[in-house]
Amino acid sequence: MDKYGWSDLPQSIRNEVQSQIGIVAEVDAATVGQSCHIATTLIRDGAEPVFFKGVKGISPEMRWLRNEAEIGQLARRIAPAVLFSADVEDWFVVGFEHVTGRPANLAPGSADLSAVATTLARISSIEAPEVRELGLRWKPQWWSKLAGERPDVVGDWDLDELMSWEEKAPPLVQGNRLIHTDLHEDQFIISEDGETHVIDWGWPASGAAWVDAAFIVVRMIGAGHRPPDAERWASRNTNWSAASEEAVTAFAVFIAGLWNYKATTPRLAKLARSYAGWRLRWLD
Numbered sequence: 520m521d522k523y524g525w526s527d528l529p530q531s532i533r534n535e536v537q538s539q540i541g542i543v544a545e546v547d548a549a550t551v552g553q554s555c556h557i558a559t560t561l562i563r564d565g566a567e568p569v570f571f572k573g574v575k576g577i578s579p580e581m582r583w584l585r586n587e588a589e590i591g592q593l594a595r596r597i598a599p600a601v602l603f604s605a606d607v608e609d610w611f612v613v614g615f616e617h618v619t620g621r622p623a624n625l626a627p628g629s630a631d632l633s634a635v636a637t638t639l640a641r642i643s644s645i646e647a648p649e650v651r652e653l654g655l656r657w658k659p660q661w662w663s664k665l666a667g668e669r670p671d672v673v674g675d676w677d678l679d680e681l682m683s684w685e686e687k688a689p690p691l692v693q694g695n696r697l698i699h700t701d702l703h704e705d706q707f708i709i710s711e712d713g714e715t716h717v718i719d720w721g722w723p724a725s726g727a728a729w730v731d732a733a734f735i736v737v738r739m740i741g742a743g744h745r746p747p748d749a750e751r752w753a754s755r756n757t758n759w760s761a762a763s764e765e766a767v768t769a770f771a772v773f774i775a776g777l778w779n780y781k782a783t784t785p786r787l788a789k790l791a792r793s794y795a796g797w798r799l800r801w802l803d
Contacts, residue, residue: 520553523557523573525543525546525561525571531608532610532612535612536571536612543561544562544563546560546562554574554583555572556573558572567616568617569614569615569617573610574611576609586720586722586723587719590650594697597717598717599616601613601614601616602615619708620715620716622704623709625735625742626742627742627743631707634715635707638707638715638717643731646697647696647723648695649725650697651724651725652694652724652726653689653692653730657688657689657692659685660685661685661777661780662678662772663678685772685773688773689773691765692770694728696728698726698731699722699723699734700723700731701719702734702735703738704738729760729761729762732753732758732759733762733767737791737794740794746794767798771791771794771795771798772799774791774794774795775791775796779792
């Protein structure tokens with residue numbers, strides 16, 4: 520995406536933002552925000568900074584930013600608070616509470632795992648029937664696409680079995696609880712006093728209370744946990760026990776297909792495939 524600085528924005532947008540938050544004295548460009556045309560910290564005299572995002576033009580990225588603005592109201596004190604949002608000409612802009620801290624460490628023995636578990640519990644306690652259901656969003660198609668376009672990914676795995684498990688996933692992840700659907704280390708912001716926020720709510724859904732824990736299990740394996748140890752942690756500290764073995768395996772196979780087809784990094788694709796293989800007992 521084309522990137523804009525604060526001074527590059529149309530004057531109408533800068534006027535609207537400053538009518539909401541006051542005069543911007545300084546800006547501090549963010550190193551994140553790949554799905555936005557602008558993501559920057561706006562510094563005000565005598566007031567807390569504001570984290571500002573904007574997207575130009577109707578697009579999936581604009582929908583994702585609207586999702587963030589809406590979830591900021593639903594997941595209060597977990598997601599950064601939304602200070603304002605506005606449509607200005609062909610832009611959608613949002614000002615968020617500026618939260619500071621460090622990402623979570625998911626490695627074995629990390630003290631951050633306690634904060635992660637607490638945050639997962641807080642998220643999964645929120646009923647979100649008005650948010651689109653994950654099961655309706657998930658379309659069983661990834662393994663058949665991989666077989667046609669990248670058969671090397673499927674290899675000697677049984678395609679019919681993969682497609683069968685993938686078909687099972689959407690109804691098994693149904694529920695009415697809020698789920699983030701993209702949780703990983705960098706989505707947790709842990710402050711010096713231990714307060715934990717979760718950012719980047721572009722793809723929220725409603726679904727089963729255990730689903731976000733399942734995403735974290737995959738990331739924990741990537742951080743060095745053995746699969747049975749990561750699952751054991753989840754069973755002791757999250758809503759994992761609400762999921763059947765069938766549901767977890769279907770989730771793993773679906774995510775492996777999705778991430779291998781669409782993942783931006785080979786590491787993430789390989790991680791998901793490895794976990795699915797372990798669930799199916801194809802790997803030692």
